[in-house]
Amino acid sequence: MFSNTARIALKTRPLFAQRFYATGAGNALLFVEHKDGVIGGATLNALTAARKVGQVTALVAGDAPEAIAKEVAKYAGVSKVITATDAAYAKGLPEDVAPLLVEVQKKYGFTHLFAGHTALGKNVFPRAAALLDVAAVSDITAVEADDTFVRPIYAGNAIATVKSNDQVKVVTVRGTAFEAAEASNDASSVAVEAAPAAEKPSLTQWLGEEIQKSDRPDLGTAKRVISGGRGMKNGENFKLLYDLADKIGAAVGASRAAVDAGFVDNSLQVGQTGKIVAPELYIAVGISGAIQHLAGMKDSKTIVAINKDADAPIFQVADYGLVEDLFKAVPELTEKINA
Amino acid sequence: MSNPLRIFVPVKRVIDFAVKVRVNAAKTDVDRNVKHSMNPFDEIAVEEAVRIKEKSPKTEVVAISCGSAKAQETLRTALAMGADRAVHVEVKDDATLQPLAVAKLLKAYADKEANPDLWILGKQAIDDDSNQTGQMLAGLLNWPQTTFASKVEIENQSLKVTREIDGGLETVSTKLPAVITTDLRLNEPRYASLPNIMKAKKKPLIKITPEELGIDITPRIQTLKVEEPAKREGGRKVESVDELLDKLKNEAKVL
Numbered sequence: 001m002f003s004n005t006a007r008i009a010l011k012t013r014p015l016f017a018q019r020f021y022a023t024g025a026g027n028a029l030l031f032v033e034h035k036d037g038v039i040g041g042a043t044l045n046a047l048t049a050a051r052k053v054g055q056v057t058a059l060v061a062g063d064a065p066e067a068i069a070k071e072v073a074k075y076a077g078v079s080k081v082i083t084a085t086d087a088a089y090a091k092g093l094p095e096d097v098a099p100l101l102v103e104v105q106k107k108y109g110f111t112h113l114f115a116g117h118t119a120l121g122k123n124v125f126p127r128a129a130a131l132l133d134v135a136a137v138s139d140i141t142a143v144e145a146d147d148t149f150v151r152p153i154y155a156g157n158a159i160a161t162v163k164s165n166d167q168v169k170v171v172t173v174r175g176t177a178f179e180a181a182e183a184s185n186d187a188s189s190v191a192v193e194a195a196p197a198a199e200k201p202s203l204t205q206w207l208g209e210e211i212q213k214s215d216r217p218d219l220g221t222a223k224r225v226i227s228g229g230r231g232m233k234n235g236e237n238f239k240l241l242y243d244l245a246d247k248i249g250a251a252v253g254a255s256r257a258a259v260d261a262g263f264v265d266n267s268l269q270v271g272q273t274g275k276i277v278a279p280e281l282y283i284a285v286g287i288s289g290a291i292q293h294l295a296g297m298k299d300s301k302t303i304v305a306i307n308k309d310a311d312a313p314i315f316q317v318a319d320y321g322l323v324e325d326l327f328k329a330v331p332e333l334t335e336k337i338n339a
Numbered sequence: 340m341s342n343p344l345r346i347f348v349p350v351k352r353v354i355d356f357a358v359k360v361r362v363n364a365a366k367t368d369v370d371r372n373v374k375h376s377m378n379p380f381d382e383i384a385v386e387e388a389v390r391i392k393e394k395s396p397k398t399e400v401v402a403i404s405c406g407s408a409k410a411q412e413t414l415r416t417a418l419a420m421g422a423d424r425a426v427h428v429e430v431k432d433d434a435t436l437q438p439l440a441v442a443k444l445l446k447a448y449a450d451k452e453a454n455p456d457l458w459i460l461g462k463q464a465i466d467d468d469s470n471q472t473g474q475m476l477a478g479l480l481n482w483p484q485t486t487f488a489s490k491v492e493i494e495n496q497s498l499k500v501t502r503e504i505d506g507g508l509e510t511v512s513t514k515l516p517a518v519i520t521t522d523l524r525l526n527e528p529r530y531a532s533l534p535n536i537m538k539a540k541k542k543p544l545i546k547i548t549p550e551e552l553g554i555d556i557t558p559r560i561q562t563l564k565v566e567e568p569a570k571r572e573g574g575r576k577v578e579s580v581d582e583l584l585d586k587l588k589n590e591a592k593v594l
Contacts, residue, residue, distance in 0.1 A: 093511070098478060120504070123484070125474075126470070126472075126474035127477060135439050138468065139468065151468075157568065158360060161562070161564045166559050204513045208510050209507060210508045210509075212507045266489070266508075266524055273523050275505075291359065304583065315574060316573050321573075322583050323576060329580055333584070336584055337594070
């Protein structure tokens with residue numbers, strides 16, 4: 001019953017924000033994050049946030065931005081697309097992308113710059129803000145007015161409402177706090193313009209990357225997430241979670257303890273210093289529930305905890321807690337879940 | 340490393356990571372009358388600088404903190420970990436000091452003295468969770484930034500950094516001077532030993548003000564209110580896997 005109330009409260013939140021907000025006088029720039037020909041990095045969620053302040057122009061930078069430009073033009077609320085074509089933009093290096101944002105801002109005079117609060121957005125946007133001599137507002141979870149935003153502080157243990165007194169608001173958006181925008185525009189009616197030339201100091205060289213390959217859904221946007229903690233005891237035991245995850249189409253995450261112990265890769269970490277997730281279902285297995293971890297998952301709609309320690313703090317936030325040895329409970333759950 | 344390096348490490352005094360923060364009665368801020376310590380990411384930054392110094396002993400490590408008088412405790416901690424000297428940029432109110440102002444203060448101090456070869460900062464402070472200062476400083480300096488570093492290799496004037504990105508790791512290279520921000524995996528910070536804490540008391544610590552640096556630290560962002568997050572109605576226990584499955588299917592309807 002309780003969990004139902006909580007769930008309804010969560011579901012009505014976006015509506016609430018929409019009803020009380022939309023002056024539409026602003027003119028926002030949306031920085032489009034993309035990789036391997038796909039728009040990502042909470043860009044579509046940031047678009048929903050940007051639409052609350054007014055019309056939105058999308059900026060696509062890359063060595064060949066045309067296909068992504070065409071794609072982003074399909075999203076409702078995008079009234080113009082600016083493309084910046086240069087090999088220097090291919091890897092999103094902030095030393096080159098930040099001056100581009102400055103030139104684009106100079107030419108068009110936007111009221112807001114929006115991006116997702118992702119590794120890329122966090123890297124580029126504060127640098128651009130400093131070049132524009134304005135403050136940056138990180139990781140917003142709501143837009144209250146053109147100049148007023150809501151953001152969590154102290155690992156989500158306090159929620160601040162802040163007002164920016166700068167002419168230009170440079171904002172990064174917590175993806176899980178906004179619905180992803182949906183495609184509905186006729187892309188051919190959206191104007192596409194080339195960005196003004198910007199300085200490309202090329203101060204940094206990109207050498208390479210190691211991306212964790214997985215067939216499971218992306219942790220940041222998955223509807224279901226199963227995470228393991230120190231209680232998993234070792235990396236091999238994570239197979240128990242992978243089996244369950246594959247059965248219900250979930251992504252697999254981990255606590256900092258599990259990452260630090262080397263059980264799984266860093267990129268799976270959920271928490272203040274890792275990924276922030278808010279899936280429909282979050283199953284925490286062998287995770288005690290430190291403040292740091294809760295900061296990354298406590299906005300999940302339904303939380304399940306499986307832990308043999310009945311006093312673990314995770315049970316205080318769990319809608320359903322099962323006090324049992326995970327090595328018995330998880331295989332049983334995997335076995336019975338189709339039945 | 341052929342030439343001796345000068346490394347500046349900004350450190351911040353924050354509410355200790357283990358304290359459960361509470362919003363104050365006036366809903367303007369959190370209650371700050373609690374245990375404070377060095378921001379955990381800054382400990383990692385100091386540790387990395389000290390490790391570079393251990394490999395190349397002529398390296399000079401300067402710890403800098405912008406904050407109220409109590410920031411000196413944090414600077415003494417950095418000195419005890421191995422920093423050579425400390426600079427305290429004294430401001431009246433920690434709560435109104437924002438990343439852009441800090442970045443400007445840091446740059447102004449470096450301009451006044453002599454620019455370092457390397458800045459190492461924590462990737463974010465665990466109080467405001469902004470994750471901005473390092474990037475802003477690099478922007479103001481027009482220097483390369485290698486943020487969220489989990490591995491740092493310096494050879495002569497070259498810097499190679501492995502960065503934590505969404506989905507995995509990325510490696511970039513650049514030349515000094517540069518700005519690095521530290522991620523958790525970069526290293527395991529040392530504890531200051533008692534003899535080192537005693538020695539740190541004798542190391543130089545100078546004080547300077549924003550006025551002397553000619554920097555306006557007026558906040559650009561105004562905090563209208565601070566609230567407790569929505570409480571979760573958790574705490575229900577189930578007896579068995581069967582009951583759990585039943586609840587997930589029929590009550591929460593998430594399976």
